Each structure stands twice: as C-alpha cells, then as structure tokens.
Amino acid sequence: MQAVVVHGPQDYRLEEVDVPSPGPGELLMKVEAVGICASDLKCFHGAPKFWGDENRPAWAQTGITPGHEFVGTVVAGESAHGVAVGDRVVCEQIVPCEECRYCRRGQYWMCGPHDMFGFRNYNGAMAEYLLIPAKARVHPISKDLPAHHAAFAEPLSCALHAVERASISFDDVVVVAGCGPIGLGLVAGAKAKNPKLLVALDLDDAKLELGRRCGADIVINIGEQDAVAAVKELTGGYGADVYLEGTGHPSAVGQGLNLLRKLGTYVEYSVFGSDVSVDWSIISDDKELDVLGAHLGPHCWPAAIKMLEEGRLPVADICTHQLPMTEFQKGLDLVADTGGSSIKVSILPNGASA
Template sequence: MEVVVISVPKRMQAVVVHGPEDYRLEEVDVPTPGPGELLLRTEAVGVCASDLKCYHGAPKFWGDENRPAWAQRGIIPGHEFVGVVVAGDDAALAAQQVSVGDRIACEQIVPCEECRYCRRGQYWMCGPHDMFGFRNHHGAMAQYMVIPPKARAHKVSHDLEPHHAAYAEPLSCALHAVERADIHFEDVVVVAGCGPIGLGLIAGARQKNPLKIIALDLDDNKLELGRRTGADIVLNPAKEDVVARVKEMTDGYGADVYLEGTGATPAVAQGLNLLRKLGTYVEYSVFGSDVTVDWSIISDDKELDVRGAHLGPHCWPAAIRLLEEGKVPVEDICTHQFGLRDFQKALDLVADTSGASVKVSILPNAESDAVVA
C-alpha cells in the first residue's frame, strides 16, 4: 500500500495529561499513521471551557473506577484544532476526500458507527462517545496528531489564520444550538454570554434574521464585541434589570428564544424568567456545579420548550463558510495565542474571570514560545 509522506521529525513536543492540574509538556514520538489514518501537522488548537474543567478535575469529567474519566491519564488534550495533512495512505486520503498538503479541521467526536445512535444517523450522541483530547484519541496540544478512519474531517482554506480556522469548532457548536432553537423572522432572541460560544450564538442567530437579537454579558467590552458580531441591543445584567428591560421591549410578554452560553448558574433562572409563555430555552453550556431552578416556571407557569444542544453536527460546512467569507469578526474574537511551551499560561488565561481574553489558542508549531495579541 503506497503511503505519501511529507518529511516529519521522529520526535515532537506534546502536552500529556497525568491527572487533575498535572499536565506536562513532554517529548514523545511522532505518531505513525496506520491503515486508513492521516497524520496531521497541528497548526492551532483552541482552549475550551471543557478543557479547563477537565484540567481542574471536575468530577463529571474525571469520574471514578465505575465511570471512566473523560480526560484519560496519558491522553494529549485539545479538540478545537486545524492542521495540514502530511501523510496518509490512498485509502485514508480517498475516504476523507483530501490530499497531502490540505488543511483540515475535524469534528470533536469520533463516532463508533455501530451503536443505536450512530445507526440512526445521530452520530454526535454516539454511545461510546470517543473524542479527541478526552477519550481514546489523542488531541491537538502536540505538534502532530493522528486522524483515525472514523473521524469527520472538513477542508478549510489556507487563507485563514490558523487560530481563526480553529474557531470553526466552537462556531459549529453554536450553530447547532441555533438550529435547535428553531428561530423565526418575528422572534426576539436573547443570547446569554459574549464569550466564544455566545458570540457564535449571536453570529448564528444573525444568519436566521430574527426581529431582534439581544446580547447579555457582565463585561462591557465583550458586549461591544457582541454588537459587532450581530447583536442589535446589548445589556449588562450587573447594571440593569435585564428581565424587566426585555419585557419592556416585548409589550410585557418576554423573549421568544433564549440561548444560554455562559455556563454560569444564575443565567439559567434569568432565561426562564425573561422568556414569554410557550417560549424556547436552549442550553449549550457545560456547568461546573449543579443548577437549581423553579421547574414550575417551565411547566405550570409558561409551558416552555427546553432543549439541550451538544457538539456541532451537520453545522461544520456552514461554520467554515462563515469564517472563509469573513462573516464573523474572528480577528477580535481570537484574542490570545501561545506557543506550546506556554500551554499553562493559556489554561490560566482561560480561567481568568477578569475578562482579559475571549478566545485563547495554542499554536503547537509556532516558532516563538508565546504570541499574545
């Protein structure tokens, strides 16, 4: 079987998980792709809130002996990535419809294609749920990584900056949440949060062209970024009663759709209270603790349609197209980039609640150790 290869080194730098708050930069062998696999030279990998929760050892990720940890010890983290194909046999290249030298981004999940969900076409809810950087597949906080046969790859233009191209992952997730909301032209849509996911929610909702998009955040600078991304009105819950303001703008009824993208527990009750009767609540965030709300609002009071959203199924081509067409202000969203040696600084910056950053990325093959915008 013929294998086409661009010259690669034998050893590489990679971040390796050894346990909660114990991630180490190590020198390891560059992986060798097997039959049907591709080898990717990693250009950029975004640091996600779920990466941070795993790093700090959130129980829902680390689990116990009866519930395997999502971030396995020995795994290389990183699931928001883009890179260049440098090796792969004919079968792998044909299956993914790529050539050596193409830039690709991959969906986070590597579906088994055998479970009940995969057989029904619901691959993003795959039972085994193997994911890059969390479970059974090394991620992109390394100079090279293997793309397995069942991965879902998408070509991305080389014209985009690497860290901008890697934003396709959170953007696709946000677009899926927008799809779940079933937004109509006359709707008033409220988006909670102007972080990486929230801004994607705004950009996606803008493509649906509702009557009005209202963005909420505690940081005025991020609110301004939300406006540039497509929000018509921005409100700061720390400075005004956003529930009252939304009702004022809707003849006392409330918003039609609420998209939650903060992961902050107060944002849940906020959404339930500012929605109208028969409104739609979509939850995308990953929470670090349990959330308690008055469920009678959902049922007896308003009969709300409450929906979850997970990953970005069927939304990757649209997300990539929005980036390639310049429809999303990624130059403002992607605020900080670091070299692989400074991965800890990247994690710490994502954990910083002061609002110093929006989207933080690592450039594993960057010539400089740290590149901070």
C-alpha cells in the first residue's frame, strides 16, 4: 500500500509499505479521510516540541506515518472495542498504556508513555490502511457523513474538552481567539454552554463569518480593531470572564491575559512552534487569573460525534480542501499558508468521495 513516511523534519515521503496484519484484539481499518492538523505542520517543520532541543528530548519518531485525525471502515480483525468488521469508526489520538499512574487514575489522556497515532509508536492514517491496536479508544460514527466531515470529530472533541475546562456559566462573557478548525469548535462548544456573550477573534473576515455561524454573537477582526480595547468596551471596562486560545500564535497569549478581567479564566489549547514570553505578573499580582491547559479530547468524543451527526456546525464550509495522498505536500503547504483560503485540509488516501 501507499503511505507517507517521516524521515525527519521537512522530509516526508510517499512510499510503498506492507499492509499491516491485525493480531489479537487488533483491527485493520481502510482509511477514508485524514485531516492535517497544525501540530502535523509544526512537526513537519521541526518544532522543538516534537524534535527536541537543548531543553527537551525528541518526542516524534522517524519511520512513522503521520496523521491522527481520521475516519475509516473496519475491514479485518477480531471484533473488539465494541465494533465489528464493516463498521465505520474514528479513534482517539492517544493509545494509553493503561498501566501508568495517570491511566490507573482514569486520566488516560495524560498517559505517561503518551503513545499517539502519527507521532510516537503507532503509525497514523496518511496511508491506505491503518492498524488499530488493542488499547486504542474507538468510537463508531455514522456512514451518512462525508468522510472528511467525520474525521473532524478529532479537532472538535479537542475543542470541546477545552470548553469543559473553562467551566463557562450563563453570565460569562467568553472570548475565543482564532477561527480555524480548533477555534470554530471552541465557538460551537462555548455556544452550547449559553454564555451571556460570545466573541470570536481572527484576522480573516471569511473565517469570522464562520465563527458567527458557529455561534459567536460578536466577531472582531484584530487586524482592524484593538481586541483588548473592544472587549473592555463591551464589558464596562472590566474585561472578559473567559478566554479560550486556539490560534497557536504567541501574540494571542498576551492578548488574552490583557483582555481578561480580574479573577478571569484563561484556557490554552494550542500547540506552539516556539517558546512564548509574557508578563506573568498579570497572572498573579495584577489579576489573580486561573490559567488552565487543555490536551486532547477526553470524554468529549461522543458529544463531538453527535454534533457532527446532527449538523450543528457548518462543516461543509470548514472542511475546505480534500486532496489525494499523492498531494500530501500540497496539503501541508495549504495549512502553512496563513493568508490562504484553507481552514481544514484533508487527505483521502483511497480516493474516497468527498
């Protein structure tokens, strides 16, 4: 079969490899679609988060196939995970060890070994077929959804987890930074919490319009308006109650700290390509903020799948590009082009219908 293989930063190659054979408890999936994530792009470009530097060891592996947001049909293997041959499924990004301290405490998404599809120890889905290991977390999904829509369950579940971390209340003014794939999921998830006011920020008017369609009450183009001043004006000078960061751009961090009110809540989801520096006295002495991280989409997959199956997001407009696997590099380049028209780019390894 054909598969993309990682040989190092900026060295991904389409190669012929063997179709994997499922062992006990394993399933073989025929891949229908795999989305390209911003973290895939940062890994491709060699960000220290993945390839290490003087402060951290390398985490991503060479010789592995990338792709962690995917959908496909089970074509072989023992009936496991509550699914069977012929079922259409999506899988959580992490394959937990089930033995470390975090797994034993039910915190599987923070598993110590932290093996993940497409990054570490398990091949991802930029291939015609994917082996689903016995410890993977698998969820059935409707066959009625277009494949690239179904694969959006992964970024949407991540966004919903970040929203859950924020503990949004009815009286909150919530600001979402970014109207990319994660940001639009943050908007839709936050809207479901019914806050007093929901504001979306971005530099692109077309993406801001999608933010409005996902539930934002107000959208602000930060290239044309000072977001901090605008939010202060909307809140009588106090600032927002909750800030959800979904851009991965360093400037969005300071922006969030400055537009929050005292005792506000900051939730960081993004993966950054480099270290970020901010004035930490804003967090402590100035405002006594709650600053929370969010990682993966634990316990949010059923909700994300339901939202997609019920058509609660404009996914047809969010999923802008579907490419054959021979054009995987074009897909990465589209994601890298911040001034381009792409939002969610997907690869269709088996030429599945879009």
